[in-house]
Amino acid sequence: xxxxxxxxxxxxxxxxxxxxxxxxxxxxxxxxxxxxxxxxxxxxxxxxxxxxxxxxxxxxxxxxxxxxxxxxxxxxxxxxxxxxxxxxxxxxxxxxxxxxxxxxxxxxxxxxxxxxxxxxxxxxxxxxxxxxxxxxxxxxxxxxxxxxxxxxxxxxxxxxxxxxxxxxxxxxxxxxxxxxxxxxxxxxxxxxxxxxxxxxxxxxxxxxxxxxxxxxxxxxxxxxxxxxxxxxxxxxxxxxxxxxxxxxxxxxxxxxxxxxxxxxxxxxxxxxxxxxxxxxxxxxxxxxxxxxxxxxxxxxxxxxxxxxxxxxxxxxxxxxxxxxxxxxxxxxxxxxxxxxxxxxxxxxxxxxxxxxxxxxxxxx
Amino acid sequence: xxxxxxxxxxxxxxxxxxxxxxxxxxxxxxxxxxxxxxxxxxxxxxxxxxxxxxxxxxxxxxxxxxxxxxxxxxxxxxxxxxxxxxxxxxxxxxxxxxxxxxxxxxxxxxxxxxxxxxxxxxxxxxxxxxxxxxxxxxxxxxxxxxxxxxxxxxxxxxxxxxxxxxxxxxxxxxxxxxxxxxxxxxxxxxxxxxxxxxxxxxxxxxxxxxxxxxxxxxxxxxxxxxxxxxxxxxxxxxxxxxxxxxxxxxxxxxxxxxxxxxxxxxxxxxxxxxxxxxxxxxxxxxxxxxxxxxxxxxxxxxxxxxxxxxxxxxxxxxxxxxxxxxxxxxxxxxxxxxxxxxxxxxxxxxxxxxxxxxxxxxx
Ligand SMILES: Cc1cc2nc3c(=O)[nH]c(=O)nc-3n(C[C@H](O)[C@H](O)[C@H](O)COP(=O)(O)OP(=O)(O)OC[C@H]3O[C@@H](n4cnc5c(N)ncnc54)[C@H](O)[C@@H]3O)c2cc1C
Ligand code: FES
Numbered sequence: 001x002x003x004x005x006x007x008x009x010x011x012x013x014x015x016x017x018x019x020x021x022x023x024x025x026x027x028x029x030x031x032x033x034x035x036x037x038x039x040x041x042x043x044x045x046x047x048x049x050x051x052x053x054x055x056x057x058x059x060x061x062x063x064x065x066x067x068x069x070x071x072x073x074x075x076x077x078x079x080x081x082x083x084x085x086x087x088x089x090x091x092x093x094x095x096x097x098x099x100x101x102x103x104x105x106x107x108x109x110x111x112x113x114x115x116x117x118x119x120x121x122x123x124x125x126x127x128x129x130x131x132x133x134x135x136x137x138x139x140x141x142x143x144x145x146x147x148x149x150x151x152x153x154x155x156x157x158x159x160x161x162x163x164x165x166x167x168x169x170x171x172x173x174x175x176x177x178x179x180x181x182x183x184x185x186x187x188x189x190x191x192x193x194x195x196x197x198x199x200x201x202x203x204x205x206x207x208x209x210x211x212x213x214x215x216x217x218x219x220x221x222x223x224x225x226x227x228x229x230x231x232x233x234x235x236x237x238x239x240x241x242x243x244x245x246x247x248x249x250x251x252x253x254x255x256x257x258x259x260x261x262x263x264x265x266x267x268x269x270x271x272x273x274x275x276x277x278x279x280x281x282x283x284x285x286x287x288x289x290x291x292x293x294x295x296x297x298x299x300x301x302x303x304x305x306x307x308x309x310x311x312x313x314x315x316x317x318x319x320x321x322x323x324x325x326x327x328x329x330x331x332x333x334x335x336x337x338x339x340x341x342x343x344x345x346x347x348x349x350x351x352x353x354x355x356x357x358x359x360x361x362x363x364x
Numbered sequence: 365x366x367x368x369x370x371x372x373x374x375x376x377x378x379x380x381x382x383x384x385x386x387x388x389x390x391x392x393x394x395x396x397x398x399x400x401x402x403x404x405x406x407x408x409x410x411x412x413x414x415x416x417x418x419x420x421x422x423x424x425x426x427x428x429x430x431x432x433x434x435x436x437x438x439x440x441x442x443x444x445x446x447x448x449x450x451x452x453x454x455x456x457x458x459x460x461x462x463x464x465x466x467x468x469x470x471x472x473x474x475x476x477x478x479x480x481x482x483x484x485x486x487x488x489x490x491x492x493x494x495x496x497x498x499x500x501x502x503x504x505x506x507x508x509x510x511x512x513x514x515x516x517x518x519x520x521x522x523x524x525x526x527x528x529x530x531x532x533x534x535x536x537x538x539x540x541x542x543x544x545x546x547x548x549x550x551x552x553x554x555x556x557x558x559x560x561x562x563x564x565x566x567x568x569x570x571x572x573x574x575x576x577x578x579x580x581x582x583x584x585x586x587x588x589x590x591x592x593x594x595x596x597x598x599x600x601x602x603x604x605x606x607x608x609x610x611x612x613x614x615x616x617x618x619x620x621x622x623x624x625x626x627x628x629x630x631x632x633x634x635x636x637x638x639x640x641x642x643x644x645x646x647x648x649x650x651x652x653x654x655x656x657x658x659x660x661x662x663x664x665x666x667x668x669x670x671x672x673x674x675x676x677x678x679x680x681x682x683x684x685x686x687x688x689x690x691x692x693x694x695x696x697x698x699x700x701x702x703x704x705x706x707x708x709x710x711x712x713x714x715x716x717x718x719x720x721x722x723x724x725x726x727x
Contacts, residue, residue: 032451040399047396090672093453096395096408098674100652103390202389210386 004268004321012321013264019313020299023306024091032092034305038079038285039097046072049229050211056221069229071286074236076105078288083304085114090301107200108170112192116173122300126245126273127253133245134252136161136172140344142252147347154345155338165234170196236286240277243333244293247275248340249326270297271318276311276327283330284308294325381406402496403431413495414470419557423476423523424488425461429469430499437464437471437502439534440527440603440630444678445473446498449486453498456483457679459526459605459630460502461558463533474557476523500678506603506630507531513601514542517594519614521549521585521606522557527630528603529558532565532572541571545594549577549585549606587613598623605630634681634716637702645722649673650692652727660697664689664714664725673727675714682716689714694723 004012045068052065081104083089089097103110116132124130128144135141138161139154161168174192178184207226215222251272258269277283277291284291284307292307295314302310318325328336384393397404403412411434415427437443442459458473477488506527508516512535518528525548535541546566550556556576566574575593577585587610590597598621604614611629618627642660647667649655656671658664665687668675678686682700688711695706696717704720706712712725 028450029448030451032448043396043399087672090674092448092451093669093672093674094448095674100674105390199390202386206387206389214387 004323008321009264009268010262011264012317012323013262013267015317016267016298016314017263019310019317020302023299023302023310027091027303027306031303031305032094035080035084035089035092035097035303038075042072042075042080045069045075053211053222053225054215054218056218056225062221062225066225066228066232069225070232073105073229073233074286077233077237078240078290079285079304080288081105081110082288082290085110086118087301088303105203106166106169107196107203108166108173109195109199112173112195113169116175118300122297125270125297126251127255127258127269129255132172132175132177136168137177138168139341141246141340143344143348144252144254145344147344151345155341158338158341162235162238163231165238166230167200170200239330239334240287240290242337243277243330244274244290246340247326247328247333247336249324249336250275267298268323270294271323271325273297274326275333276325277330277333278327279330281308294327377406401431403429406432409433409499409501411497411499413491413493413497415493416491419474420476420555420559422488422555423474423557424491425472425474426487426491427462427470427472428497428499430471433501434499435501438507439464439530440507441502441504441530442506442527442630442679443471443473443502444498444500445483445487447483447486447491447495449482454483455498455500455677455680457632457681459504459506459530461526461529461533463530463537465534465537474523474526474529476557503684504630506605506628508534508603509601512540512542515596515600516542516544517590517597517600517602518544518546518548519585519587519590519602519604519606519610520546521610524605524607524630524632525557525562527605529561531603532562536565536569541569544572545575545600546572547575547577547585547590547593549579551580552578587617590617598626601626601628603628603630605632608633608635611635631681631683634700636699642697642704642718642720644719645694647719647722648724649727650724658719658723660718660720661699662718663699664696664712664717664719664723667719668714668727675727677715680715682713685713687713687715689725689727692724692726695720696723 049065049067049069049072052061052068056062056065081102084097084102085099085104087099090099095101099114121131121133126134128134128142135145138157140147140151174189174196175184176189179186179189207230208223211226212219212223253269253273258265261269271294274293274297276294277287279287279291289304289307290296292311295307295311296304298314315325381393388396392407394405394407402410409431411428411430413426414429417425417427419425437460440459442457444455445458446453446455458475460471461474462470462472475484475487477485508531518531520528528546532544532546535544546562548556548562553559553576556562562574566572577583579585594600602614602618604611604627608631611631612635614627614629615624618624644657644659644662647656647658647664649668649671652673654668654671654673656667658667665675665677665680676686678684680687691706691708691710691712693708695704696712697704697720699716699718706720714725714727
């Protein structure tokens, strides 16, 4: 990668601003129709899935019902929930599709997630000690994090985290480590915990008590179907999200590096810390367009259906400025994530080998 | 069905919805039912446009079937109408032009396209039967008292005829037309909204007299003419709806005549003070976490909407108080008077207040 001058970086930023403005100027009826259609399809899928599970006397029916429900839950979580909560659809001023009113089908309350994700993670993307999403305070995913014997078990932690991801996220939002450090009062934590319990309680009752009971003799098939659907969604979300920031090429930054960061440098950090996934339109929708993680991190509040359209422009811009644009297949990116999980479970020196050196150090 | 029975049914429906909500959490049953028929929602009042009837070149009447949660209106009242124009929800206020007695479960609004406007051209030129729109329940005090006075005077201009048309239709329906005089002003004869119906009524109902004034042919209706046209004007209850200047003149005249309480006016837009210039500032919407720069003349309501904040609103002209937000810091300017005010904790009507310096508001 060639070294960028300060002027280059600012120019890069201005070009990105232009892309952003183009999308904003052309947002309209077509985009509104898109998100409403996704929501309608998702709800129809959910109702059909649950309906099929209620008729699941034969295994293929059970499978179809569970698959429909899992698909609905994935759409709800990713293309709809995540993106609505980012405020991507706030411009429509529809109170029913708005970041301030939306609640999603996960155990974590949307408001808590908005704080840790929209604010902390998107502002401090891949900044060590600031971006709590690095390893979710559970794992060592950057060689700069000091090693501890505890990390020896991290392949196991990650494997357990995947199916329980929504619970991990809820716990993560509690910011227990800040409580330990005394940055956060017990009172705050207890209020938050109450909100989680209230939310999680309703979620658990719905999927594991109410629907199974309603199914009468089919109690078990419905219970297991719902459990499978939730876990499938969790594993899928975990996989996609980890591919977004932790494949081997993604850069990690220190607080000193980003001091006094300009808009151009902020864009650059978002670019270098994110990785895309290649795939077709349906794949993109199923990842909530987090397959366009780079575009999402550059423009977190632009409607997700537009990422595919601007991706070639962003890519061309990176080429023009000699910047990397990290993109790969789901399989490849997942493999490198796991490689990193395994490798960093073992003690390594703080200095990364040359090819992995944080790109920003060269760029900034 | 009696009102009591209806309340009972609503109560049962609510309790049922509460139970079903355990199955739809975190959503509500409404969110699923609404996909089948948006009018079934019990949380959001909506209506479906069933007919679009041209009235003049640039005005139409929309016949709307309101969904669950609607209440009967009184002639002369207005409703809020929410439509999506280019994907963005906008709310405006429209008077009901249909008589409440017409009990087919439908109501009409009559809209004149304002050149350069967002919502009215959309409603007039682009709305088709089947369109679902947001509604708010009828409200407003521009109505006839009960019992109806024996002598009435209506003074209207342009689209200002709409609430009065609602009243006239209601009087026709009741079968007891008091002594009514209508002075109406429009650019030309063709541009008189409800022109044909008004003329027919005037020729059929002996108690109803109609004076049309066409401004384009130089026959501007001035309130100074009222004593000549209506010698007993002092003894009539009067309802006026038209441009701001006309309403202000009416207020002065009736006040000077010592009978201000005979006068009822309906404003379609706020009377903006002449000198609303002045510096704006950065506005922080605390509940939603949004920030925006505002000039000194744009209502905070519009500033917030443009920034993507879900701003509550209603009439958008300072009469209904649907749009208030609590001021945390800073001062605002009342666009109607130009007056600056604001203390911490004060409720501000965002639709008629602009920022006067940096502002923090709990919205
Ligand atoms: C109580 C009440 C009842 C109303 N009833 C009716 C009704 O029955 N029929 C009807 O057609 N309208 C009625 N209105 C007016 C209506 O609410 C809208 O203001 C109007 O349709 C313009 O909206 P818009 O979105 O097209 O224009 P906007 O986009 O809001 O405004 C565009 C431009 O037009 C100007 N403008 C706004 N309103 C008017 C106007 N009335 N005349 C001239 N210029 C204007 C604005 O200052 C602005 O510069 C009523 C308003 C109120 C408050
Ligand atoms: S919207 Fe009615 S007072 Fe502001």
